[in-house]
Amino acid sequence: MGGDKIKKDRRQKREDYRRAIRQDGVSELPRKKFYRQRAHANPFSDHQLIYPPHPDQMDWSSLFPDYVVHEEPQQPQQQPNPSAAAPSSPGTDLAPFQPKRLSKDVEIADIGCGFGGLLVALAPTLPDTLMLGLEIRVSVTQFVEDRIQALRTQARRAAETPSDSSPPPAPGMYRNVGVLRANAMKFLPNFFRKGQLSKIFICFPDPHFKARKHKQRIVSATLNSEYAYVLRPGGIVYTITDVPDLHEWMVRHFEAHPSFERVSEEEQESDPSVAIMRTETEEGKKVERNKGQKHVALFRRLEDPEW
Amino acid sequence: MVAFPYHLLKVCGGIVFAAQGSDIHSFNSRLEHVSTWKYPQQHAAESTGPAEEAQDSPAPEGPPAKRRKVEDGKDDAASNGQAKGKKAAQYDNPANERPFLQGLYATTDGRYLVAITGCDKTIWVFEHDGAGHLKELSRRAMPKRPCALTLTRDNRTILSADKFGDVYALPLIPTTTPDTSSPAPTTPAIPLSRSETPIILRPEANELTVHTKRNLRALENQKISLERKAAREAEQQEQNRPKFEHTLLLGHVSMLTAICVGVAPSSSNPSTMREYIITSDRDEHIRVSRGVPQTHVIEGFCLGHEDFVSRLCIAPGGKEELLIAGGGDDDLLVWDWRSGRLLARAPVLEHVKRVKGMEEVNKVAVTRVFATPKWWITGNGTVRTVVFVVVERVPALLLYELWHDNTLSHRCNIPLPGNPLDLDLLVDEDLVQGSTSCRLLVALDPTQKGSSATTESEDPGCTTSLMVMANTGDEWKPAPVENLPTSSSADIGEAELHKLLYTTEGLRKLTDFE
Numbered sequence: 001m002g003g004d005k006i007k008k009d010r011r012q013k014r015e016d017y018r019r020a021i022r023q024d025g026v027s028e029l030p031r032k033k034f035y036r037q038r039a040h041a042n043p044f045s046d047h048q049l050i051y052p053p054h055p056d057q058m059d060w061s062s063l064f065p066d067y068v069v070h071e072e073p074q075q076p077q078q079q080p081n082p083s084a085a086a087p088s089s090p091g092t093d094l095a096p097f098q099p100k101r102l103s104k105d106v107e108i109a110d111i112g113c114g115f116g117g118l119l120v121a122l123a124p125t126l127p128d129t130l131m132l133g134l135e136i137r138v139s140v141t142q143f144v145e146d147r148i149q150a151l152r153t154q155a156r157r158a159a160e161t162p163s164d165s166s167p168p169p170a171p172g173m174y175r176n177v178g179v180l181r182a183n184a185m186k187f188l189p190n191f192f193r194k195g196q197l198s199k200i201f202i203c204f205p206d207p208h209f210k211a212r213k214h215k216q217r218i219v220s221a222t223l224n225s226e227y228a229y230v231l232r233p234g235g236i237v238y239t240i241t242d243v244p245d246l247h248e249w250m251v252r253h254f255e256a257h258p259s260f261e262r263v264s265e266e267e268q269e270s271d272p273s274v275a276i277m278r279t280e281t282e283e284g285k286k287v288e289r290n291k292g293q294k295h296v297a298l299f300r301r302l303e304d305p306e307w
Numbered sequence: 308m309v310a311f312p313y314h315l316l317k318v319c320g321g322i323v324f325a326a327q328g329s330d331i332h333s334f335n336s337r338l339e340h341v342s343t344w345k346y347p348q349q350h351a352a353e354s355t356g357p358a359e360e361a362q363d364s365p366a367p368e369g370p371p372a373k374r375r376k377v378e379d380g381k382d383d384a385a386s387n388g389q390a391k392g393k394k395a396a397q398y399d400n401p402a403n404e405r406p407f408l409q410g411l412y413a414t415t416d417g418r419y420l421v422a423i424t425g426c427d428k429t430i431w432v433f434e435h436d437g438a439g440h441l442k443e444l445s446r447r448a449m450p451k452r453p454c455a456l457t458l459t460r461d462n463r464t465i466l467s468a469d470k471f472g473d474v475y476a477l478p479l480i481p482t483t484t485p486d487t488s489s490p491a492p493t494t495p496a497i498p499l500s501r502s503e504t505p506i507i508l509r510p511e512a513n514e515l516t517v518h519t520k521r522n523l524r525a526l527e528n529q530k531i532s533l534e535r536k537a538a539r540e541a542e543q544q545e546q547n548r549p550k551f552e553h554t555l556l557l558g559h560v561s562m563l564t565a566i567c568v569g570v571a572p573s574s575s576n577p578s579t580m581r582e583y584i585i586t587s588d589r590d591e592h593i594r595v596s597r598g599v600p601q602t603h604v605i606e607g608f609c610l611g612h613e614d615f616v617s618r619l620c621i622a623p624g625g626k627e628e629l630l631i632a633g634g635g636d637d638d639l640l641v642w643d644w645r646s647g648r649l650l651a652r653a654p655v656l657e658h659v660k661r662v663k664g665m666e667e668v669n670k671v672a673v674t675r676v677f678a679t680p681k682w683w684i685t686g687n688g689t690v691r692t693v694v695f696v697v698v699e700r701v702p703a704l705l706l707y708e709l710w711h712d713n714t715l716s717h718r719c720n721i722p723l724p725g726n727p728l729d730l731d732l733l734v735d736e737d738l739v740q741g742s743t744s745c746r747l748l749v750a751l752d753p754t755q756k757g758s759s760a761t762t763e764s765e766d767p768g769c770t771t772s773l774m775v776m777a778n779t780g781d782e783w784k785p786a787p788v789e790n791l792p793t794s795s796s797a798d799i800g801e802a803e804l805h806k807l808l809y810t811t812e813g814l815r816k817l818t819d820f821e
Contacts, residue, residue, distance in 0.1 A: 043560065046816045053591065054610040185560040186590050189608050211540070215471075222473065222558025225596075229605040258603055290518050304604050306575040307597050 021146050027153040032115060035143035040206055041136045043185045043216055051182060051190045058191055059099035060106070063178030064130055067102040106130040106192070109230075110201040111184045111218060114282055116144035118203055120151065121280035123177040125272060129198075132191075133179040144179040185218065188226050195232035199273065202250075204283035207243040219250045221257065228259035231301040236263065240277050240296045242287045247295035254299040263298035271298070309801050312772035313750040314728040314808055315408055319417030322439045323733065323748060325773065328799075329406035331422065333439035336733060338773065341439030346406045346424065405799070407807050410455060414462040419444075419479060421456065421465060428452045430467060432479060445481050447551050457566045460582055464599070466556070468563035468586055476554045476599060556602035561588035564634070564814065565619040568598070570627060571645050585630065585644055587616035589814050593632055595644050607647040612636055615814040620676035622709060623692060629713060631694060633673030635815050639696065639707070641715050653707055653715040655698060662703040662720055672699040672811040677730055678709065679745075693718075695747070697727045699811045704730070704749070706783070721783045724771055725751035728808060733775065746786065747776040752808055 017034045020026070041047075052058040061068045108126070110119055113133030122131060135141045155173035182191065205218045219239070227237055237260065239250045254260045268274055278284055278294055287294055311328035318324075322341070323334040329346035410423035413435075420433040420441060428449045433441040451471040458465055458479065465477045565587045570580045582598030583606060593609035593616055596602050614635030621644075622629035630644040637656040642649055656671045675697035681690070692709040704721040733746040753771045777786040799807075 053613055189592065189594075190610065194605075194607060220558075221555065223560065225557060225603050225605050228603070258601075305601065307573060307581055307601055307604070 018142065018146070021150070027150050027157060029150045030143055030146040032143060035115075035139045037137045037139040043136065043183055047136070047183060049181065049183055049187070051187045053190065055189070055191055055193045055196075057099060060102050060178075061100040063132070063180070064102055064106075064175065066172060066175040067104060067130065069101045069103050071101065102130070104128075104130055105196055106132045106178075107197055108132070108199045108201070109134060109184075109188075109192070109197055110203065112136070112202065112205055113144060113179060114204070115140060116147055116179060117280050117282040117285070118201060118277060119144070119177045119179070120147065120174070121276045122273065123174050125276065127172070127176060130176050130178070133177070134182045134184045134191075135179060136181065136183050138181055141179055141181040148174055148177055148179065185223060188230055192230040194229055195235075197230050198232060198235045199238065200227055200231060200235070201238045201273075201277065203238070203240050203277055203281045204287075205239075205241065205246070207241070207246045209243075214249075217246075217249065219253050221253055224253060224257040224260065228257070228301055233301050233303045235301045236271075237299045237301070238273060238277055238296075239298070240281070240284070240294055242283070242292045242294055244293070244295060247297065251297050254297070259302055259304070260299040261302055263300050268296060268298045274298070309799060309804055310772075311799065311804070312725075312728065312752045312808075314752070315411040316729045316731040316748055316750050317411045317413050317420065318731040318733055318748065319413050319420070319435060320437065321734075322417070322435070322437070323731075324411060324413070324420060324439075324441075325750065326408040326411050326422070327772075329408055329424065331408065331411070331420070331433075331441065333441065335439065338775070342441070344433065344441045344443070346408075405803075405807070410453070412456060412458065414458060414479070416462065419462070421458070421479070423453045423456060423467075425452050430456065430465065430477065432465075445551075447477060447481070447553075448549060449475065449553070450549060454563050455565050457568055459568060459598070460570065466566055466568070466584060468566040470562050472559040472561050472563055472588065474556045474558065474563070474566065474584065474586060474602075476556050478552055481551050556584065556599065557586070557594075557596050557605075559586065559588045559590075559592065559594065561590040561592070562814070563588050564615065564617045567619045567621055567630075569595070569621050569630070569644055583644070585619060585621075587619055587632065587634070589615045589816075591616060593619070593630070593642070593644070595647070607644075609640075609642040609644055609647050609649070611640060611649050615816075617811050617814060618673050618676045620678050620694070623678050624681040626692070626709070626713075629709070631676050631678065631709075631715065633676050633696065635670065635672055635812075637671065639673065639676065639715060641709075641713060643713075651714040653717060655696065655705065658705055658717050658720060659698055659701050659703075662701055663722065665701055665703075668701070670812075670815070671701070672815070673697070674699045674811050675727075675729060679732065695730055697730065699809050700726055702726050704783075719783075721776065723749065723751060723774065723785075725753040728752055745778065747778070747783070749774045749776060 014034045017031075021028065021030050107129050108122070108131035110131065110133045113119055113135050116133055119131055119133045133144055135144065151174040180191070202218055206216070208214060208216050231237065237254065239247075239254075241247050241250070251262065255262055263271075274296060278296065279288070284294065313325040313327045313332075315326035316323065321336045323336070323338065325332050325334065331344045333341040333343070335341055406424050406426050408422050409425045410421075412421040413419065414421075417437070418435055420435050422431040422433070423429070424431070428451065430445075430447045430449060430453060432444045432447075434444050435441055449467060449469060451469040451473065453467045453469050456465055456467040463479050465479055467475045467477060469475070563586055567585050569583045569585055571583060573579045573581045584596045584598055584602060585593060586596070587593045591610075591612040591614060593612070595606045595608065597604045597606060609630065609632065612632065612634060616632050616634040618633045620631045621627060622631065628643050628645050629650070630642040631639055632642060633639045633655065638652040638654050640649060641651040641653070655673060656668070659665050659668055659671050673696060675695070677695040677697075679691075679693045679695075681692070694707040694709055694715065696705040696707060698705065702723050702725055704723065704727055706718045706721060707715050708718050709715050727749050729750045731748050733748045751772050751774055775786045776783045
């Protein structure tokens with residue numbers, strides 16, 4: 001009874017808090033304690049996920065409103081015509097939904113972005129590149145959503161009210177970062193076209209220690225083919241973990257995959273994204289506090305051979 | 308108790324193979340029974356080799372033995388020490404106990420027949436002597452339950468798509484005998500092999516990755532128990548790994564439902580043709596991967612289905628870039644699989660509603676999409692591509708025509724006295740040249756008609772589980788067949804039988820209705 005009551009109170013508090021923070025104009029950063037969720041999710045189960053049937057039908061406009069292209073109304077051939085009902089006339093039939101277009105495509109994906117530390121640190125360093133976090137846990141996704149919203153509001157306000165001490169930040173800060181709840185192991189090709197991405201981050205993935213859970217790991221021989229599909233040749237997969245065996249596992253599987261080669265250590269250390277990945281991810285900070293090790297490995301997408 | 312209907316058909320030249328429960332019967336073109344292969348009932352208990360059990364037994368003389376023991380030691384070991392028993396009990400699928408043929412395939416020359424049984428995850432290969440007699444060549448238990456398979460164009464490699472989402476390549480004729488005790492030569496050529504679980508002598512976590520007191524204590528305990536466990540696991544892994552050549556080609560993170568092979572001109576040398584492996588899954592995807600040995604390269608996806616995809620059909624010669632796909636969606640989709648472009652839609656649900664008794668149906672599950680080959684000529688002498696579609700639990704065939712502009716349009720429904728389960732074309736040997744009438748062979752589930760099924764099982768002579776349809780002009784009429792084979796009755800409840808026969812609708816996600 002008592003436990004139930006406490007649970008209820010906690011849930012109520014969470015809901016109140018989240019509602020308050022989502023109100024317009026709130027620029028306070030969300031607090032994690034109202035968004036905690038069990039660290040593991042089963043990637044094989046049918047979650048109630050929302051995903052587009054095809055990348056062309058993905059509506060990015062709510063995630064990246066500043067990049068929406070304001071187009072003229074649709075050209076006439078898109079209008080329903082009288083013969084549309086006939087099954088033999090493709091065209092209108094086959095393009096059921098035309099979302100608003102963006103001026104550029106998402107190029108960076110953070111698979112399992114967690115509380116969004118990497119994205120938030122990366123966004124100002126690559127201000128003209130759209131980046132998307134994918135996270136399977138609902139509450140955690142909401143946290144990142146609220147965090148991005150608050151950061152955008154803060155950046156806009158800071159730009160409006162100039163202070164003497166520091167130069168005003170760009171008003172558009174953080175408008176290039178978005179987050180989605182998704183199961184990246186199943187639905188990556190629903191969001192991204194072939195070769196759309198230039199960077200994929202896989203930071204501190206669930207290690208799935210038990211041998212029988214290894215098939216749930218985010219890196220596997222067969223899944224790497226999907227990363228290769230959405231990455232353009234020359235694109236990079238960034239991995240970091242504090243678990244030595246998982247590091248070995250990821251290195252083994254990417255090196256064995258003919259579409260990838262390991263990036264040399266010098267190149268790895270000169271990549272500014274690596275430093276951010278080491279220090280700015282939430283897990284990275286935790287490992288730092290606990291004085292743990294961090295293992296980094298980068299892999300480059302190779303050109304496909306002739307076929 | 309009802310009799311097993313014939314549920315899978317494969318015509319090889321003048322011979323018809325029809326699966327019934329766990330047996331494969333063969334018939335000549337006049338549908339006279341030739342021979343029967345029976346699933347070996349107690350192969351676990353007996354130590355005899357599979358070849359000795361393979362026999363061309365004469366006509367079914369009596370009902371098959373009731374005892375169907377399939378759970379052998381191997382299956383238990385496959386669980387890797389996990390609580391599989393609990394899981395199996397939880398999902399009480401009759402297919403777990405009863406051997407049941409889930410797929411029947413043949414090489415293009417008809418010399419080899421390949422079958423899948425789900426209960427023991429086994430792929431069977433038979434040699435066909437051309438006269439309807441089968442000789443069992445191999446029996447290979449896969450790591451996971453195969454859902455569908457196909458053969459490469461050279462007919463030398465089986466591509467097996469399984470429930471776990473992986474596609475394996477197996478030589479049709481194993482290079483080594485399946486029962487050698489030497490370690491299996493797993494996949495030297497393709498680097499995609501799923502890493503064997505390393506035998507761990509130290510825990511994967513260490514003092515730096517766990518932080519709480521409790522976890523540290525657990526870590527200590529883990530270290531102690533691991534050494535003992537390692538030896539055990541090494542032994543188990545050795546047992547688990549199939550002792551035959553099998554190569555992991557590609558994988559989805561979803562149950563696979565269908566697989567087929569397409570060909571397209573090579574990008575570097577357009578005069579040579581390259582193979583592609585097309586796979587579909589329960590999560591609405593159709594994936595196009597390169598053929599062996601570049602199966603790690605995904606060429607593209609055909610994305611646009613909004614429910615599971617259960618059936619893929621490459622259009623016949625001359626239109627091999629077309630892929631007709633169906634599943635839980637209301638429509639069939641016609642794809643250019645080489646570009647991933649959607650070309651046309653053809654409604655299914657709309658036409659199912661016009662079948663008598665189906666007016667209230669609000670969802671469909673396509674189980675067969677069968678395009679007639681290019682040599683096939685309709686009754687009035689014109690060359691057309693006709694596509695027959697079977698929808699689960701709908702007592703009719705839906706007939707479509709594929710037009711030159713790549714659209715697919717519904718022509719008619721052919722009502723049937725039971726739910727169609729499978730179909731194939733029956734070509735009479737003497738009529739191949741200048742043939743004007745090809746007959747269509749349909750396997751039916753007669754039990755769906757009312758509850759009077761019991762009488763049918765008691766009277767083996769009146770089974771309507773096989774039907775021949777003749778094409779007269781533009782119409783299809785059931786042609787009477789005198790010598791319809793008798794079915795050996797097995798004791799199976801109607802509910803259990805339906806669970807075995809009608810599995811496609813079960814692919815639909817429950818969340819769809821919420």
